[in-house]
Amino acid sequence: MEETISLRELFAVLRKRLWLIVLITIIAATVSAVISFFVLTPVYESKTQILVNQAKNDQQLYSTQTVQTNVQLINTYNDIITSPAILDKVIKELKLDGSAASLSSQIQVTSAQDSQVAQIVVQDTSAKRATEIANTTASVFQKEVPKLMNVDNVKVLSKATLSESASPVKPQPLMNIAIGIVVGLMVGIGLSFLLEYLDNTLKTEQDIENLLELPVMGVVTTIKDVPKATNVQRPDLTARVPQRGETFGS
Numbered sequence: 001m002e003e004t005i006s007l008r009e010l011f012a013v014l015r016k017r018l019w020l021i022v023l024i025t026i027i028a029a030t031v032s033a034v035i036s037f038f039v040l041t042p043v044y045e046s047k048t049q050i051l052v053n054q055a056k057n058d059q060q061l062y063s064t065q066t067v068q069t070n071v072q073l074i075n076t077y078n079d080i081i082t083s084p085a086i087l088d089k090v091i092k093e094l095k096l097d098g099s100a101a102s103l104s105s106q107i108q109v110t111s112a113q114d115s116q117v118a119q120i121v122v123q124d125t126s127a128k129r130a131t132e133i134a135n136t137t138a139s140v141f142q143k144e145v146p147k148l149m150n151v152d153n154v155k156v157l158s159k160a161t162l163s164e165s166a167s168p169v170k171p172q173p174l175m176n177i178a179i180g181i182v183v184g185l186m187v188g189i190g191l192s193f194l195l196e197y198l199d200n201t202l203k204t205e206q207d208i209e210n211l212l213e214l215p216v217m218g219v220v221t222t223i224k225d226v227p228k229a230t231n232v233q234r235p236d237l238t239a240r241v242p243q244r245g246e247t248f249g250s
Helices: 007-016 018-039 064-081 084-094 100-104 127-148 173-198 205-212
Strands: 044-053 107-111 117-124 153-158
Touching: 007 018, 007 173, 018 173, 044 064, 044 127, 064 084, 064 107, 064 117, 064 127, 084 100, 084 127, 117 127, 127 153
Parallel strands: none
Antiparallel strands: 044 117, 044 153, 107 117
């Protein structure tokens, strides 16, 4: 027997278990808000920019080939910035705890397409420490890169600054709450359809008609409780019957 489900039936299922969907959505949004505001540690971000060129002499002029070579070397410079050769000195100078590998996970080096400018982005739970790491990393790279490669023209275009009203970049409570609402709706709707699929009981006349493909001829209504009969005073059957010649009251 082929079964078809109409949109009306789908909306009926959702309407019947609307309370479940709303409840799960509220719970998911509340949990997301509590985790965002009270559990997750705020993370701050600081940025600095550097410009790196190849070594040049007085007779050498910039050309398209030279600029293209510098652009291709940006990826190499990015790897050098996050290498232990640079980060070990940053840790030593700032007296940080942890290894170069752990510090490297906090640093991201990016560059725009066909650009010689590299941007050092640092994320840390302290806004002040993130600013110090970004500036120190750029400074150490400026000092050490001439020893590692034939580069003597490294300039810091912009230093990281600490704002008095620095706001964390992570977590984002509103975004997390919105995600929690969407996930809650999805879970609630999915659970509603699952419960409807597992429910094989017959509740209405329409369910019987759909199952047997026969019309319903009659319905037995629910009989309410019959009220108990009130107590009626019965005559005293034990009273003495008067004898001949006797009267009541004698």
